[in-house]
Amino acid sequence: MNRIKEVLKEKGITQTWLAKQTDKSYNTVNEYVRNKRQPSLEDLYQIAEILKVSAKDLLIDKTELK
Helix, strand or coil: CCCHHHHHHHHCCCHHHHHHHHCCCHHHHHHHHCCCCCCCHHHHHHHHHHHCCCHHHHHCCHHHHC
């Protein structure tokens, strides 16, 4: 499971924008967001860099750690 959907919402970024930035199709990004498909580690790090968060933030909900 990943938190891409939550991070996009927190930052006010659309899936369409992320798809363009990652050179992925909208459908691929949508599958990541809905956790129907998981990005490769390389793609996860690319998404994290684009969203200016750590890859860890895309995987772990900080609120669950408290």
